[in-house]
Amino acid sequence: MYWISLLLAGFFEVGWPLGLKLADLPNMKIWGIALAAISMTLSGLLLWFSLKEIPIGTAYAVWTSIGAVGTFTIGVLVFGDPNIPLRWLGVALILLGVIFLKMG
Template sequence: MAWVYLFVAAALEIGWAVGLKYSHGFTKPLPSVLTVVAMVLSLVLLAMAVRTLPIGTSYAIWTGIGAVGTAVLGIALFSEPVTAWRVLFLLLIVGGIAGLKVTA
């Protein structure tokens, strides 16, 4: 169950990171509230996951999934640039996440 908590926490991290963009510096009420709720839930689920999973592995996976997911949504939603280097480094993060999962 800890892995489920961790992956949902990571998905919520993506949500709050993208929510920061939509909240326009916390000036828009609904996106701001949703962003803060996602932040809190993400941290609570991460805390639940680290009850049984190693903190180093959990945190690295949480931030890695959040970084990759946020970058992908930045490309899809906000027309951020797609370059070969960016894709390569995102794939390296994914490889690191997979390696941590396999060895945990």
């Protein structure tokens, strides 16, 4: 249950930068800010719940890496951010680091 909570927290961690990006688009300011605020709140609450069982260092690393990888992927696929192999290697290293942290 705590790991599911942490994964959901990471999912909502992606929502707030997405909301801020959407807020810059015409006619999306209120919706974007609302998405960001709701996502921040849910992400924080779910992280807080997961910390009841998961060590803080592991939880924080997993939470931020889901947010970073998810935001990066949306940036590339939706917003046209640079899509070069070296950037994907960086994402792979983030994921590898989290795997090692969990195994350790």
